[in-house]
Amino acid sequence: MTSTAPHQSILDKPYVLDLFAGPGGLDVAGQALDVPSLGIEWDRSACLTRYAAGLDTLHADVSAVRRDSFESLPPEINVLAGGPPCQTYSVAGRGAGRKALEDVKKYIERLMAGEPDEEIDKELKKLSDPRTAMVLEPLRYAIQATRSPNRDHRPYDVIVLEQVPAVEALWHHYALVLENTGLPDGTKYKAVVDVLDTETYGVPQTRSRAVLIARRVGLGEPALPTPTHRAYEAKEWNRRSDQVSPQPHQPTLDEDSAPESAGGSEKDDDLQPWVSMGQALPGREKPFLVRSNYGSSGNPGRRGVRTDQQPAATVTGRISRFVVFEHIDEDIVCEGPRFSMDEAGMLQSFPPDYPWSGTAQAQQVGNAVPPLFGAHILSAALGLPAPDPQALREPWVPATEEQRAKLRSQGCGAADACTARCPRPEEQTPPRSTARPRKDKKAQKR
Template sequence: MTSTPPHQSILDKPFVLDLFAGPGGLDVAGRVLDVPSLGIEWDRSACLTRYAAGLETLHADVSEVRRDSFESLPPEINVLAGGPPCQTYSVAGRGAGRKALEDVKTLINDLAAGASDEDIDKKLKSLEARGGDPRTALVLEPLRYAIQATRSPNRGYRPYDVIVLEQVPAVVEVWRHYAKVLEETGLPDGTKYKVVVDVLATETYGVPQTRSRAVLIARRTGLGEPELPEATHRAYEARQWNRRNSAGSDQVQATLDEACTEEPPSQPVKKNEPKHWLSMRDALAAEVGTHRGRKRPFLVRSNYGSSGDPKRRGVRTDQQPAATVTGRISRFVVFEHLDDHTGVVREGPRFNMNEAGMLQSFPPDYPWSGTAKAQQVGNAVPPLFGAHLLSAALGLPAPDPDALREPWAPATEEQRAKLRSHGCGAADDCTVRCPRPDEQTPPRSAPRPRKSK
């Protein structure tokens, strides 16, 4: 087994294929690291954001590309990455993926054993017929792509060198089974990988938000032992004033008063000690690009409850990291302390999309486009976290977080037209090869049964 010197990429020219690419979190990470990428994304609005940001994109369904046009993908791609849609595995969702976990593990074994696509698709349809969510199958796509690469004449039947996957924590058991298969059984052509899997907290990598992600990093055998990225910041530790859940104005006033008198946490003084986690104030106070900065102390109250109680709404001050940014971020209520001497509090402006993106570690002025922008922000991989994952996977130095705090230069109209011609088939519109509009809205969750009194 070869070893890689520190800070030297294990690949001469890494090129990432980003499955389920969303508005570009992992691709922005690649841009910061000077690693090219191609994203596959089915949602029209997310693609519009990607075109505006200047990111190479295919507006397509990941499964259809694998089935029908895999040979058209650039043969020099050597890194496979992605975060399959998480709704069926999320604790907040209906949990169809969790119920089908053992079925998914069986299908992973079947794929590694060389089962045909037809056989796998037939079994997936059977799962769906039994009430499973069709999106559950998408967690298999990275493995199916890895196998397809070894069967591709256009690639010279060459496997991917590196695989990087991330998902909600509930999927860690799927990633662990991926790891077991990739290490012990290997792909049907005999290719094996060394793999690490864990659940990581994004605030320990400088993201001003508490968000846990299950990650997998795999390197083809012979490319060295993979390692998880080393944390650069301390883990967020809840205090008593972090846990205020009352929705009443008196509670808001008391919490905000305390936030205004609380001293910001001091930075570490010992050499090589992790930095303090970043707060919402750290992310939003400075004026950058068109962002004017939030100068007054503020408090954020989420619009949904916790522990099954809609009245228990999470509350955090600007000196804490944001709660997990979801598609509901635009509904979070923000209270501002107008004057430290009078203690007057009012409801202030809610987070705009650039601010929401900054809480995800996107650059200021990132060109969010199309509709459902809040959903795009909430679904995205935090770019700084993605940069740490790619750096660790490729043996690169830890990313410079300041690179993501600079205003983003949007694509010119000419560049957008060129990107869209490649991604959609026309310079100014979608074409018949793009996913149909009625396919671009995730299915609604069934109403939850009411508990009997």
């Protein structure tokens, strides 16, 4: 269900707690909507990016904050948001989370029944990959809020969650228990769940995410954001492109078809064309093609290749490996410069000049919530008007050194360094999942 009602904010002063906040996708979305946020993030480099961007941050483990310092969180926070780590649920991962879906559903029911955390934590340690349990943290935060004296035991008004499509079944189970069972204190929510495509909200990238929006009973019916752009249909694009003979030496698709003519139907007449890579990266003056690791609707000749007139394939931590070919003239295509981190961020709908910092910057970009997509989700969740995309196209103004030092003092405990309260470096890389052990190479050769 998408929103068709007139926009009327359901909260006087929304304030977001962003779990697993990454480099700031949802927080940037909040700034575009004039909604303050506090992010919790355990990766040191992502925190450095956040400090440089001027975002309120706690450099901490989400689980540790819930257990040990929940009472220190601002009591005014009334919106809970989160995108738990997706590696164990993603089809690109080893699948520990996908195999544990039914077990995780049972943990959800046990938490809602008020079972002691200690018993559940003891069992969660037995999971083959500890990141699988992270998908339970938003629910555990929602429950903890009702037990917090600092909050006068006040529940969160709104809950917003997003993850890879494989987690949709869990979000539906979240919605079921939030609506029918309620939190242990009796608080109930109305919730909607669906898988949304980011290009239908103006993000220059095809990326599908399972989204849950829940509102506390009494705050109106929740609704998903209304799409603003047409969906990208790869098969339709390929069919139309087949009607035009490719120029000699071109790796794949001809560039004569414009995005406006690709796909679409009469029901899409009120929607804008999807946004292409070329539109998102005006600094690239020459037409280009991008070769990634992704397929292209079963067409082997075009596997993993898109033109600048198409949206990008899903931006992941491997975005820096995408090979870019530029048209030198009508008949010649040569390899050009690969995407810079600034360009990769813009394909995620981050503003230009976003201050990516620390190491593994490509991974930070790939793990982030696309800010424009996040802004649409937050707008729908809070009853605000749809966001203005132009607000995210203006160059980002980074924090001053004084601001950065203050943010890091609050987030890490020191103006220029991590402290004992920050996650230890060895904790930054979770243990390898044992869900799908490597095959013995010698056995394979036999």
